[in-house]
Amino acid sequence: MKKEDVPQDLGALGKVTKEICYATDENGKYTTQLSNGWDIKSTALDTAWQNVEERIAAAKQKVLNKEASPILFFMEKALMDIEILAGYTGFWQWQVKRHLKPDVFNGLSEKKLQKYARVFNVSVADLKTMTVNEA
Amino acid sequence: MKLDFNHIQAAHCENGVTVGLLKNSGVQQITEPLAFGIGAGLFFVYIPLLKINNGPVIAFRTMPGLIFKRTCKALDIPIVRKKFNSKEAAEKFLNDCLAAGHPVGCQVGVYYLPYFPREYRFHFNAHNLIVFGTEDGNYMVSDPVMEGTNIMSAYELERVRFAKGALAPNGQLYYPRENKPVTDEQIKTGIISGVKKNVFNMISPLMGPIAGVNGIKYTGNKIKQWRDKLGTKEAGAYLAQLVRMQEEIGTGGGGFRYIYGAFLQEAHAYISNDDLLEISTQFTASGDLWREGAIQAAGIYKGRLGSQEDFNKMGDYLLEIAEIERKAFVALKNIKWK
DSSP states (O other): OBGGGSOBOOOTTTTTOOEEEEEEOTTSOEEEEEEOBOHHHHHHHHHHHHHHHHHHHHHHHHHHTTSSOHHHHHHHHTTOOHHHHHHHHOOOHHHHHHHTSHHHHHTOOHHHHHHHHHHHTSOHHHHHHTOOOOO | OBOOOOOOOOSSHHHHHHHHHHHHTTOTTOOHHHHHHHTTOEEEEEEEEEEETTEEEEEEEOOTTHHHHHHHHHTTOOEEEEOOSOHHHHHHHHHHHHHTTOOEEEEEOSTTOTTSOGGGOOSOOOEEEEEEEEETTEEEEEOTTSSSOEEEEHHHHHHHHTOOSTTOOTTOEEEESSOOOOOHHHHHHHHHHHHHHHHHHHHOGGGOSSBHHHHHHHHHHHHHHHHHHHHHHHHHHHHHHHHHHHHSTTSTTGGGHHHHHHHHHHHHHHSOOTHHHHHHHHHHHHHHHHHHHHHHHHHHHTTSOOSHHHHHHHHHHHHHHHHHHHHHHHHHHTOOOO
């Protein structure tokens, strides 16, 4: 890539910091050039976020249909999977998997619910009712 | 207390941390391309069946941690590397290092990294930064992908050092044990061993079908099946993941191929074999083709393209790239080191 061809499409990162790209100058010698971003990769990132949004919406529907507990919704919202959630709550993965079932969730102790609520940064009441308080 | 430390921006975090720490400990010659090349950073792997962030696992560089390790080893610099079970012990050790005058590299997760833009905060645990000072319970942080330095509270730093999930950092930190300059001769030896290791990783038959140049070819052929197997939408999401791994912060563009091209040019200053310059242009060509492929991929994930022919064309880009890189690495393998 030639230095003058380094794209300067302002993206999410470009607003915070410019990033270094390696490119060649008029003599073919490598140099670095700061870039604001590139459309192609901004849309790749947008695509990833669209997928996240769809997964959250699907999770929400599952909870409303009583096919899953609200933990699924908050887990997707925090971009987590079972392994990550187990890591942050301190539960085993098989426990988290069980807690995703509505029946099991409804019988969870206050103490266990508290662990989830803390990781998701919500109150236990909001956890149960799938309420999100956008800060 | 703030250590005397120069923040250096780099394309890639681990290269940047390696350069920052080594420059600070007396290795004047080190640059990002040299660290990347001596550390044999260039790679490709596609791991089928495994998923990360609900997409395919594709990497354009070597395993996290290896660049620092290999570069220091090649330059004969002893390192300290530690992981922790306890957060208190991790913080105390960090404070002790700073008190002893060592800036320290830390592995962190980016999800809770406060100065990162929201859009970039996924659960990715192989990010690296340097801590170079502490004051009033806050830490001074040099993150190589950022233009400037940042301040983090003790809690914020602890949270990212103990991020959870795949590749959990467990508070891992590392730094060169002693300050010592290296000779140009050592750099030269490091370059040769780095190239040899990279040749092995990219074209040795022992690396199997999914890694190195074979892996690129394998992925190219897989992409042609994605449309039928996954449906256009999911296939588009897969391609978006490929492009993110290839172009997102840290790669210097073209899936690290440009940085490798720069490395071979810099190597020429230590080893005056003109073949290095010629092979460097082949990596530039490869990087350019990776980016052309990204444009094709974007057509698909934006929904502008979507026929089987479009997927075939996408796959063919990778097959062509595989051939270019195979030739380049064969040339590197046969080069006469004088």
